[in-house]
Amino acid sequence: MERIIQITSGRGPAECALAVTKIAAILVKEANQQQLVATYLPSTTAASDSIFIEIKGTDKQGIQAFIESWLGSIQWVCSSPLRPKHKRKNWFIGIFETEPREQAVLWEEKDFAYQAIRSSGAGGQHVNKVSSAVRITHLPTGLQVIAMDSRSQHQNKKLAKERLLLKLEQSKENHAELVEKQTWMNQLQIARGNPTRLFIGPQFKQKGSN
Secondary structure (H helix, E strand, O other), X not given: OEEEEEEEOOOOOHHHHHHHHHHHHHHHHHHHHOOOEEEEEOOOOOOOOEEEXXXXXXXXXXXXXXXXXXXXXXXXXXXXXXXXXXXXXEEEEEEEEEOOOOOOOOOOHHHEEEEEEOXXXXXXXXXXXXXXXXXXXXXXXXXXXXXXXXXXXXHHHHHHHHHHHHHHHHHHHHHHHHHHHHHHHHHOOOOOOOOOEEEEOOOOEEOOOO
């Protein structure tokens, strides 16, 4: 089982970006201590000052509990190490769960199922008596396409696969756009209050921890 989280400074200043880096490291260390595998992911979106981390493990409830213990706003209380004369001492970042980003996929033939069906015209009349039309299904996603352009079943099979591949690519692009929109929205939803966790000082000591 795997889940993806986004740690973001939103529109915060450089101090918040620093907090993102430091707290991401703390989160990864804590995940490893709980026998979870935490891996930094390369950023594939235009969202600035965000770190994406993949959390993996065999214990579904354990992963859920760990992620929920971090989701929300995180507060860091510290005089700015970047601007010593700056009066602000409270910095907030956000941690959100997000959708996995689809990686480039090489389609495998075993993922496609073909079915010969009869071509039909207007009014339900059969264009021909043989099953020359072809329905192709991408088994992992359930997406389907039917081709009945030709009297040749072989040609229809080829056309059906070409169209299904285009449909799969479009589906992947749509998913990527939704993920991109979500990551941008996350950056705008950081609450300045009621933090999930509170860290103090330049060493990022977590309040309530030993």
